[in-house]
Amino acid sequence: EKKGFIFDLDGVIVDTAKYHYLAWKKLANELGFDFTLEQNELFKGVSRKRCLEILLEIGKVNASREQFDRWMVEKNKDYLDYIEKMDASEILPDVPRVLEFLKNKKVPIALGSASKNARPILEKVGLLPFFDVIVDGNNVTKAKPDPEVFLIAASNLQVVPQNCVVFEDAVAGIKAANNAIMTSIGIGDSNTLTEANYNFNDFTEMTDDFLNSLLQ
Ligand code: G6P
Ligand code: MG
Numbered sequence: 001e002k003k004g005f006i007f008d009l010d011g012v013i014v015d016t017a018k019y020h021y022l023a024w025k026k027l028a029n030e031l032g033f034d035f036t037l038e039q040n041e042l043f044k045g046v047s048r049k050r051c052l053e054i055l056l057e058i059g060k061v062n063a064s065r066e067q068f069d070r071w072m073v074e075k076n077k078d079y080l081d082y083i084e085k086m087d088a089s090e091i092l093p094d095v096p097r098v099l100e101f102l103k104n105k106k107v108p109i110a111l112g113s114a115s116k117n118a119r120p121i122l123e124k125v126g127l128l129p130f131f132d133v134i135v136d137g138n139n140v141t142k143a144k145p146d147p148e149v150f151l152i153a154a155s156n157l158q159v160v161p162q163n164c165v166v167f168e169d170a171v172a173g174i175k176a177a178n179n180a181i182m183t184s185i186g187i188g189d190s191n192t193l194t195e196a197n198y199n200f201n202d203f204t205e206m207t208d209d210f211l212n213s214l215l216q
Contacts (some may be wrong), residue, residue, distance in 0.1 A: 126142030
């Protein structure tokens with residue numbers, strides 16, 4: 001039966017979490033409070049709007065609708081300044097090997113990300129041609145752990161959800177994959193991603209044999 005593979009972007013394909021962090025930290029500091037790396041963990045897989053809501057809660061800052069929107073734009077502008085300088089060297093280890101492996105097997109590949117910047121980032125690092133389908137923050141109304149993003153990806157890949165495999169680094173993302181009844185593969189700390197069907201610290205740990213077993 002036909003299989004499909006779905007990749008999250010931030011933290012799975014590229015390590016952009018550090019740039020999100022720097023941009024949020026700058027805004028927090030401007031508003032007079034600090035934003036820690038630990039707090040940044042809560043922002044993984046979470047939409048830009050929701051991140052700003054959480055940030056303002058942390059700083060106990062009230063904002064008008066207009067001010068809120070201005071800060072959203074400012075944060076994204078700062079984030080894009082980092083993205084602008086990205087190149088292929090920022091692809092996480094062995095991601096190209098896994099993508100090549102799947103391409104050689106003619107397995108369709110999708111991106112399933114909450115980011116509205118997904119396309120330019122894939123373009124910057126040169127991985128856009130690998131993706132048959134891109135579903136990102138511009139295409140969804142419900143955030144992970146809602147399965148919407150992955151279900152749209154599966155539908156566009158024309159693969160039933162049960163035959164889809166999802167790579168995710170965020171707790172909310174693993175939940176979203178499980179909610180979609182897909183095979184969930186955690187990329188990162190197994191103590192954090194406890195609900196994943198399988199877990200790897202990174203793609204260097206994932207053998208061709210394992211990938212083949214997913215295609216059975
Ligand atoms: C990903 C990241 C989140 C980020 C979200 C929206 O899910 O893990 O940290 O907030 O995308 O990204 P965007 O590029 O649209 O601001
Ligand atoms: Mg992620």
